[in-house]
Amino acid sequence: MRFMVLVPGDAHSEAGEMPSTELLESMTRYNEELVKAGVMLAGEGLHPTSKGARVRFDGGQRTVIDGPFTEAKEIVAGYWIWECASRDEAIEWLKRAPFDGGTEIELRQIFDAEDFGDQLTPELREAEERMRQQLSEKQ
Secondary structure: OEEEEEEEOOHHHHOOOOOOHHHHHHHHHHHHHHHHOOOEEEEEEOOOHHHOEEEEEEOOEEEEEEOOOOOHHHOEEEEEEEEOOOHHHHHHHHHOOOOOOOOOOEEEEOOOHHHHHHHOOHHHHHHHHHHHHHHHHHO
């Protein structure tokens, strides 16, 4: 099972402030544990929303909205992609993360092809597999 772990932004990350060396050291140790255990597939921090954009889709119209975005509950400052045997295992890993101060981290399971059932036709499955193969070749 794959999971996306969403790390929320705050006033500091939105101001473009870098984490302290102490926090970076703690996070590096934690990430090393995740990699060593074969859990971490990817993980990165994100620039503030002031450097981002959103695109609103309404029929055939596309509207670009430049950041910053003010809804703090919607801001993501970083993420991980993990491979775990179960939701419970992912939660146990997340509980070890070096966060404090009431931070709430969101954990969401990523859909696999099997989750789509019959809606994902054999042709669509084949196309999906082809794209995954192309992506892995680029890495």
